[in-house]
Amino acid sequence: MSGAPRSPRVPLTGHPGRLALVVAGAGAAGMLITLPLAAVFYYALRDGLAAYWSHLVAPDTLHAIGLSLLAAGIALPVNTVFGLAAAWTLAKFEFPGRRLLISLIELPLSISPIIIGVAYLFVFGMQGYLGPWLDDHGVRLAFNVASIVVVTTIVTSPYVFREVLPLMLTQGRQEEQASIMLGAGGWQTFWRVTLPNVKWAVIYGVCLSFARSLGEFGSVAVVSGGVRGETNTMTLQIDLLYHDRVQTAAFAVASILTSIALVTLVLKTWVECREISSD
């Protein structure tokens, strides 16, 4: 994130005004963020560890975990390759329309996941433009596992890109140019020069992408058909359990996703500390 500020940070001692600002700011932001976090683990573990474990290993839940992992497992490599290619294009070359391209790539971050799901069905669903034709050829891409995988990939496509691009832009092009002048090929330059330079941003982007793809809800709810034990992902399973009023079970599944989110944050903090200390 931001490195060291230009004005040094000042201590609070002897300044009641500063202390009040910190209490208000940290209190409001901290409570908004940590209360839901604490609630997830409190309600998940309320009936004890044995109940918690039995909720996690219920067959429908295990199936949902497997399906979410499958979707994330396919979305991740696709988005990593896409993110690196797109960031390389934008950081290493000048061409008109770069700002427009960035906006288009980041579009899935701003538009509602519901709209992405609906728009997807208008291409690949039976009411869509390609769906009936694909169906005639034995390919179904709606209300099944394939559709879950594809929309998850679409929704999480900007994450690796977004982490890598700013770093590539600040690093510039000199190292690549030097490498090419010294006789290295394009791929060799990418693997030996560019990728090692952005390694940590890629790793964090992949983790964030992983957390988001396991946790995608709106778009998946539209395209999945939501068949219990078949096309239910972890978040759809949470939705089902919560509305079945099996609260501890819903929070047990939620606690897995929350733990992954926490690991992602720890990793991010660690990566930033490395960046600052290596500056």
Place this chain on the structure above:
Amino acid sequence: MPRPRVIPGFGLALGGTLAFLSLATLLPLGALALKTAGLSWAEFWGYVADPRAVSTYRVTLFAATVATGFNIVIGVLAAWILVRYEFPGRRLLDAAIDLPFALPTAVAGIALATLTVPTGPVGQLFAPFGIKIAYAFPGIILAMMFTSLPFIVRTVQPVLADLEPQLEEAAASLGAGPASTFFHVILPELLPSILAGGALALVRSLGEFGAVVFIAGNLPFKTEISALLIYIRMDEFDYVGAAALATVILAAALVLLLAMNLLQSRLYRRFHG
């Protein structure tokens, strides 16, 4: 003037990027627009000006605006204390700000709803005063605040860290107090980043689904958001109705993003010449 490119791979990388982008984003959004374009004006108007649909626009827009307003205050304050003061737990708070980015929205939704129902730990505090949070309007605002807070903090924070200390020293030596320095010297410098972050937060809140549906109560004409109505129309196999509504919401988001982009670059030019 075109210079020879030293680095190879432009064609492959740009081609791959555009191919993926076309398949993943442009093709579906184009299909959505095409589906809607097949409607006559009267049919289109019938869907998007339906009273239930109009009430969802009002609920969504109002809640998102209020949530963004609250978040601007909390977000700028959080960015300020993170950049300016040294206090115990600062690094932890800094790391925690990103949690809503990483936490699935559905998880946030059930956690916030369970906390704020009248019998929940937070809801209990408000229930004696007759204030309902979950299954009422404040719940929608709360859910939107949670998912969009990091946008504001993370846009303002680097700009604040990069401010020249001389500006404030000059203001102080000319006799301005801390509050006056903040509102007359620092805030104008931060304004473009506040607007940019606020726009991102607003657009994000307008489209938020997972966090809101669990806490909103989802009563038509009262606490139903637009994204949910689109979902319901799809569920009822009313594909054309869903397409018309989705197109309106999509167009609104795009116009808002574009307007904020233009405004931001104008402000930037005004302050930086």
